[in-house]
Amino acid sequence: MDRDIEADARVEDVFTGLADPTRRRILELLAQKGMGTATSLAAELPVTRQAVVKHLAVLNRAGLVRGEAVGREVRFRVESEPLAAAARWMNLRAAEWDRRLAVIKEIAEAPEDESDVR
Numbered sequence: 001m002d003r004d005i006e007a008d009a010r011v012e013d014v015f016t017g018l019a020d021p022t023r024r025r026i027l028e029l030l031a032q033k034g035m036g037t038a039t040s041l042a043a044e045l046p047v048t049r050q051a052v053v054k055h056l057a058v059l060n061r062a063g064l065v066r067g068e069a070v071g072r073e074v075r076f077r078v079e080s081e082p083l084a085a086a087a088r089w090m091n092l093r094a095a096e097w098d099r100r101l102a103v104i105k106e107i108a109e110a111p112e113d114e115s116d117v118r
Helices: 003-018 021-033 038-042 049-061 081-109
Strands: 065-070 073-078
Touching: 003 021, 003 049, 003 081, 021 038, 021 049, 021 065, 021 073, 038 049, 038 073, 049 065, 049 073
Parallel strands: none
Antiparallel strands: 065 073
16 A cells, blocks of 8 residues: 555544544543543443443544553553644645645735736
8 A cells, every 4th residue: 555545544544533522532531541441431421331432443443542451451541643643644734735825825916917917
């Protein structure tokens, strides 16, 4: 797979992970607490433990969380690199648009050449 396509796919996974407000809240809780289980997260959310497990699976596929088995529990923590990669992707897109808009502004503000006006 081409590196750009692979990077775009990873960014798309991050955006998919972040698209749901419950998943964003799960990330916030994990960031605050450092680690959490599906049970501990469900205790703080208006959804069932099973729903939290499904949300954690989406976040895990996106690389936004990593689970670690500790006895019978799986403890999850936030993985920041995918968020950083998505931020870099957005910054590149923003820089491209800034360059395009600067060119448009330059063209719009350029004085008209009187020889062009008839």
